[in-house]
Amino acid sequence: MSFYDSLIENAPAIIIAIPLLFAFATPLISKLSKVLRNAWAIMGVLFSGALMYVLAWEVFRDGGSVARTYVFGGAEGTSFDVLSNIRITFYVDGMAAFMGLIMATVALGAVIYSLSFVKKYTGQDKYYTLLLLMLAANFGMVFTGDIFNLFVWFEVSSVAICGLVAFRTNRGESFEGAAKYLIYSTIAGLLLLFAIGILYGQYGHLNLEYLSAAIGADGTILIVDKIVLGILITVFALKAGAVPMHMATPDAYSEAPAPITAMMVTASQAGLYAVFRTGWTLYGGNISRAAAELDLIHAVGYVLVILGLLSMFVGVTLALVQKDIKRLMAYHAISQTGYMLLGVGVGLAVYASGDNTDFSLYGRTALAGGIFHIFNHALYKGLLFLTAGAIIYKAGTRDLNKMGGLGRDMKMTALFFIIGALAIAGIPPSNGFASKFLIYESVFHFNPVIGAIAMLVSLLTLASFVKVFYAAFMGPKNSEMKTGEVPRSMLIGMSVLAGMILVFSFLPSLVLSEIVDPAVTALAGPGPEIGTNLTLFSGQGSWNALVLLGVLSIVLILGILIRSWGQKGTVPNGEGKKPYLFGNPTEVNGNPIVVPASNVYWGFVKALQKYYRPMEKMHSGLINEYVFWFVATAGMVMLALAFL
Amino acid sequence: MMSEIPYLAVVALIAIGLYIVMFKRNLIKLAMGITLIETGANLFLITLAFRSGDRLSAPVFTSQIMGGSAPAYSLPTPHALTLTSIVIGVATTALLLAFFMKLYQKFRVSTVDEMRRLRG
Numbered sequence: 001m002s003f004y005d006s007l008i009e010n011a012p013a014i015i016i017a018i019p020l021l022f023a024f025a026t027p028l029i030s031k032l033s034k035v036l037r038n039a040w041a042i043m044g045v046l047f048s049g050a051l052m053y054v055l056a057w058e059v060f061r062d063g064g065s066v067a068r069t070y071v072f073g074g075a076e077g078t079s080f081d082v083l084s085n086i087r088i089t090f091y092v093d094g095m096a097a098f099m100g101l102i103m104a105t106v107a108l109g110a111v112i113y114s115l116s117f118v119k120k121y122t123g124q125d126k127y128y129t130l131l132l133l134m135l136a137a138n139f140g141m142v143f144t145g146d147i148f149n150l151f152v153w154f155e156v157s158s159v160a161i162c163g164l165v166a167f168r169t170n171r172g173e174s175f176e177g178a179a180k181y182l183i184y185s186t187i188a189g190l191l192l193l194f195a196i197g198i199l200y201g202q203y204g205h206l207n208l209e210y211l212s213a214a215i216g217a218d219g220t221i222l223i224v225d226k227i228v229l230g231i232l233i234t235v236f237a238l239k240a241g242a243v244p245m246h247m248a249t250p251d252a253y254s255e256a257p258a259p260i261t262a263m264m265v266t267a268s269q270a271g272l273y274a275v276f277r278t279g280w281t282l283y284g285g286n287i288s289r290a291a292a293e294l295d296l297i298h299a300v301g302y303v304l305v306i307l308g309l310l311s312m313f314v315g316v317t318l319a320l321v322q323k324d325i326k327r328l329m330a331y332h333a334i335s336q337t338g339y340m341l342l343g344v345g346v347g348l349a350v351y352a353s354g355d356n357t358d359f360s361l362y363g364r365t366a367l368a369g370g371i372f373h374i375f376n377h378a379l380y381k382g383l384l385f386l387t388a389g390a391i392i393y394k395a396g397t398r399d400l401n402k403m404g405g406l407g408r409d410m411k412m413t414a415l416f417f418i419i420g421a422l423a424i425a426g427i428p429p430s431n432g433f434a435s436k437f438l439i440y441e442s443v444f445h446f447n448p449v450i451g452a453i454a455m456l457v458s459l460l461t462l463a464s465f466v467k468v469f470y471a472a473f474m475g476p477k478n479s480e481m482k483t484g485e486v487p488r489s490m491l492i493g494m495s496v497l498a499g500m501i502l503v504f505s506f507l508p509s510l511v512l513s514e515i516v517d518p519a520v521t522a523l524a525g526p527g528p529e530i531g532t533n534l535t536l537f538s539g540q541g542s543w544n545a546l547v548l549l550g551v552l553s554i555v556l557i558l559g560i561l562i563r564s565w566g567q568k569g570t571v572p573n574g575e576g577k578k579p580y581l582f583g584n585p586t587e588v589n590g591n592p593i594v595v596p597a598s599n600v601y602w603g604f605v606k607a608l609q610k611y612y613r614p615m616e617k618m619h620s621g622l623i624n625e626y627v628f629w630f631v632a633t634a635g636m637v638m639l640a641l642a643f644l
Numbered sequence: 645m646m647s648e649i650p651y652l653a654v655v656a657l658i659a660i661g662l663y664i665v666m667f668k669r670n671l672i673k674l675a676m677g678i679t680l681i682e683t684g685a686n687l688f689l690i691t692l693a694f695r696s697g698d699r700l701s702a703p704v705f706t707s708q709i710m711g712g713s714a715p716a717y718s719l720p721t722p723h724a725l726t727l728t729s730i731v732i733g734v735a736t737t738a739l740l741l742a743f744f745m746k747l748y749q750k751f752r753v754s755t756v757d758e759m760r761r762l763r764g
Contacts, residue, residue, distance in 0.1 A: 148725055155732045162739060172750030173761050179743040180762070186678055186736045187665060193685045193729055194658070200722065201692040251762040322764075621760025623674070628666045 011055040012070040012090035015100070016139050018048040023132035030125035038115055041128040045111045045135060049104030052139070056097040056515075064094020064518020065526065069145070089207065091145035094518030098371070099142040099273050101515065102378045103266045105500060107135045110259035113386055113493025116486070117259060117393065118167075127167055127257075134160040134263060141270040147199065148206045150274065151192050154239065157267050158185035165256040177255035180248040180623050187627060188235045191634065195231040198224050212282050216293040223642065225283075226296070230638030232278045233303060234630070239271025242341060243310040244633055246334045247619060247626040253330035254398075258389020259493070261326065262382035265333055269374055272340055279304065279348050280523040294352045299644035301349025303637055304341050309453060312338030316460045318615060321605055323400050323598030325388050325468060329381070332424060332464070335457060336377045342454065343370020343439045346446045351524060362442040364520065364527045365538050369438030371523075372516045376431045376504060380423035383497040387417040390486045390494070391472050400468065401596040405477030409484050414473045416494045421469060423501055425462035429545040429552070431501055434508035434536060441538035463601065471597035506545045509536050650691040657684030669755045671744045675737060682733045686726045693722035 007014070022044025030037040059068060070090040092100070111131060118124055137160055140153035158181075166178035200206060202224055203214045215225055238245040249268070253261050284297045315335025322328035347367030350359050388398075390413045395403040407414045423432035436458060444451030485491070504511050512530055520527070530537055535544040595602060605612055618629075657680050664677030695718075747753045751761075 148728075152728060152732065155736065159735055159739060162743075166743060166746075169746070172747065175743045175746045175750065176759055176762055179740065179747065179759070182736065182740050182743065183665070183674065183678065186740070187662075187681065189732075189736075190678070190681045190685050194688060196725075197685065197688045197692055197722075200689075200725075206721070254762070318764075616764055619764050621763030622756055623759070624666055624669065624756055627662075631662060631666065 007051075008055060008058055008068070010070065011051055012068060012092050012143050013072070015048050015051050015055065016136050016143065018051070019044050019132040019136040019139070022047075023129045023136065026129045026132065027125045030128075034124075037125060037128065041132065042111055042115075044132050045104075045107050048135070048139070049108050052097075052100045052104040055092060056101050059092055059094060059097040060514060060518045062518075063526070064097075064521040067091040067093035067096075067522075088149050089145040089209075090143040091209070092143055094520075094522035095273070095276070095371075096142045096522075098375070098515060098519035099270065100139055102269065102375050103135065103138045103142075103263075106262055106266045106378050106382045106497070107131075107138075109382060109386065109493045109496040110262045111493075112496065113262075113389070113490050114257075114259045115489040117389060117490055118257060119487075121168070123167070123169075127164070130160045130163045130167075131260070131263070134164065134260075134267065138263075138267055138270050142273050145208050146206050147196050147208055147211065151189065151196055154185075154192065155189050157270065158182065158189065161185075161252070161256075161260075161264060161267060164260045165252045167257055167260070168255075171255070174255040177248075177251040180626070181252035183623055184238065184245075184248040184626060184630065187630070188238045191231050192235045195228045195235070198228050208277070208282060215283060216296075219292065221292045221296050226641045227638055229278065229283055229296070229300065230641050231634060232282075233275060233300065234634040234637050236271045236274040236278065237307055237341075238630060239268060240275060240337055240341075241268050241271075241311075241334050242307045242337060243314045243334060244618075245630045246311065246315070247629065248623070249334060250327050250330035253333065253385075254324055254326040258326075258385050258392070261330075261385040261389075262497075265381045265385070266378050268333070268337070269340075269378060272337065272374065275304070275341070276344055276523065279344075284348070284352065294354060295644070296641065297352035298349055299641050301345050301347075301352055302644070303640060304345025304348060305450070308338040308341030308343075308345055309450065310338070311335060311341060312457045313453065314615070316457045316464070317608070317611070318619070320460060320464045320467075320601055321599075321612065323596070324398050325391060325400055325403075325472065326385070326398055328400075328464060328468060329384055329388055332384075332461060333377075333381050335461065336373070336381065336424065338457070339436065339439055339454065340370045340373050340377065342443060342450070343367060343373060346370075346443055346450075347524065350446065359524075360527055362445040362539050364524065365438050365530060366442035366446065367524060368512065368516055368520050368530050369435050369442060369538075371519050372438065372508075372512060373432075373435035375511075375515070376423065376435050376501075379497050379501050379504065380420045380430075380432060383416060383494060383501065384420040384424065386490070386494045386497065387413055387420060390490055393486055393490070394484075395472070395478075395481050400471040400598040403472050403478065403481070404475040404597070405473070406481070407473030408477060410473070410486065412485060412491055413494070414469075416498050417469065417473070419498050419501055421462075421465035423505070425465055426458045427462070428543075429505055429548045431504035431508060434505070434512075434543060434545065437541075437543050438530070438536065438538050441540045445540065467597070467600050470600070475597075506549065507534065508543070508545060509534050512536060650687060654684050654688040654691065657681070657687065669757055671747075671754055671756065671759070674756065675740050675744065678740070679733070679737060682729070682737075686729055686733075689722040689726045689729070693719040695719060 026037060026041060029040045072088045118127055137153050137157035141157060144150050144153060162178045162182040165181060166174050168174050199211060203211055205211060241249040253264060256264060279300045312335050315331050315338060319328050319331035322331060343366045347363050350363030391406060392398050394410060395406060397403060423430040426432045426436040440451055440454055443454055534546055535542050661677045661680030661684060664673055753759050
């Protein structure tokens with residue numbers, strides 16, 4: 001066996017072992033020199049990420065449905081039998097490799113960005129230790145084929161995240177965010193442990209493959225199966241940050257250092273991955289299933305659609321009114337998670353309805369759109385959180401009302417922000433549009449109203465990013481702010497993600513057929529190709545980014561030509577001197593009316609105050625109430641699954 | 645009947661723990677509530693380990709307990725799970741208490757009502 005073959009065979013374990021080794025060696029290396037420690041941390045992410053890329057390439061080459069299995073404690077050549085072995089296994093199929101790629105990419109951008117970003121803080125050795133630990137936990141959550149092992153990685157991820165959220169010990173608020181997130185994820189983790197106990201008591205095994213075959217094997221679904229399913233879905237949806245279990249998510253996201261927030265997005269996607277695995281693999285394992293099981297999966301599909309709709313709408317409407325830049329983006333992260341839940345939920349519901357023509361017509365497209373959106377979301381949301389970090393780094397504040405004019409000095413950051421904002425709002429020809437296009441068209445086929453809501457949410461997303469851009473980069477400069485662009489390592493970190501976004505934007509069909517299709521195949525079996533010849537086909541329409549790019553560049557050339565015919569320079573004392581204000585200037589009690597930058601949509605908010613008032617009450621900041629919402633949701637999901 | 649008592653204890657522990665976390669405002673009580681839920685989950689795993697009758701599993705030891713005629717044994721896996729879960733529980737509880745301690749140092753916060761700077 002060649003070195004390469006044995007490397008690939010052991011890759012699932014090595015990919016996790018590298019960040020663990022580098023994590024716990026970091027404090028020791030840190031004693032020697034700071035430069036060495038930084039290089040060490042980057043090397044840890046780079047090695048494990050590179051191996052992840054190689055492994056993913058191997059998995060995708062097989063089409064994604066063949067899993068690479070690694071059995072812990074199994075000697076070379078041991079055949080693995082799920083019935084007789086109680087060993088921990090790692091399965092890396094198309095879906096797991098897809099998630100691993102996302103985590104490796106975002107972690108690389110984040111760790112390079114961190115070099116300058118955390119330079120002024122003490123305790124950097126612990127920072128890098130926890131960062132690598134979090135990466136290992138992320139990989140572990142998606143690779144594991146053992147449900148108890150999943151719980152362990154879940155908890156490692158929570159502890160590492162909470163330690164990092166509380167990294168800035170000078171801010172008391174960071175402890176509050178970390179404590180809330182920790183309470184939330186600990187209770188979720190304990191309910192998960194309880195569900196695992198039930199599964200073990202019923203079936204005597206913890207292996208996901210075995211459980212998948214055992215659940216509903218004799219054609220009936222037991223009531224304990226439904227209870228476990230309800231708990232699993234709610235717990236992993238909490239990790240993913242779906243409404244109404246999202247309340248601690250914005251607190252933790254906004255208090256964590258920016259590179260950590262970017263990585264937390266991928267950690268929450270590991271939760272999303274677990275939701276999809278529960279629905280598709282654990283409960284929807286074999287196709288030739290009894291009607292009882294198909295009915296159950298159908299209901300799960302609808303539960304995911306409802307959670308997705310709630311997340312999309314509540315997330316975006318609350319983001320619109322925020323004045324803290326990172327909190328605003330955190331609510332957007334929740335809202336975008338809704339798209340993935342929606343796409344995959346629609347796919348699951350259509351799949352379980354047993355209609356194969358419907359599934360190949362639009363169900364598979366919805367699933368592919370939802371999965372493609374996971375990667376896109378990790379890239380643009382990661383980039384946006386990094387730009388938010390750059391803004392906070394320079395402006396010294398996270399309040400949108402106190403910043404302004406940063407675009408003059410931070411041209412690169414402004415450019416990266418525009419790339420990220422266009423992608424999250426789904427403006428063609430961005431990668432966000434490519435995945436949203438698949439979701440819109442297929443969901444519209446499933447239910448026109450839901451499709452319309454998905455488009456409305458995109459509009460509101462665009463509106464709130466216009467607000468951020470206007471508040472942070474435009475307008476007069478605040479003289480108290482530091483000037484100049486952010487340090488180079490932060491720019492490199494951002495450009496890693498921005499470059500990936502550009503590739504994904506212009507070659508979506510290539511990405512879809514090479515990376516997304518194996519992931520879809522791993523969940524739902526092989527099906528028709530969605531992207532060929534650089535064009536995406538949704539079943540209803542098609543999308544080719546390069547054609548639009550050509551049209552846009554012709555328009556741009558025409559515009560430049562027209563501009564060159566005009567008068568050169570600006571008119572002295574012309575309109576350019578004064579800022580343009582809408583409407584007529586009005587005064588109340590002798591003072592001009594001032595609308596702060598965070599409140600530009602006050603008319604919209606006032607018109608919807610019947611909606612916003614109860615929302616404000618719901619997000620009270622009381623962790624008791626948050627836990628109550630979580631427990632109530634778990635109960636409701638269980639009831640829905642039991643009676644549907 | 646006797647063999648169901650541990651399950652009743654599990655339900656009671658988890659229910660009391662959830663009640664505390666949902667309705668008690670003191671932060672230390674909150675941490676105690678979480679520990680109660682954890683204890684309940686661990687007890688559940690331990691209880692599941694005790695089996696009687698013939699099963700295709702690896703028993704640690706067999707003996708006649710509770711006067712039954714079938715051989716009773718204890719599965720090793722749930723014990724391993726419980727041990728892992730206890731270690732994780734110690735880590736999370738310690739981290740949580742550390743956060744509460746720092747919050748008290750920073751803001752003199754001791755109840756949930758005062759821990760709501762982040763909201764909306």
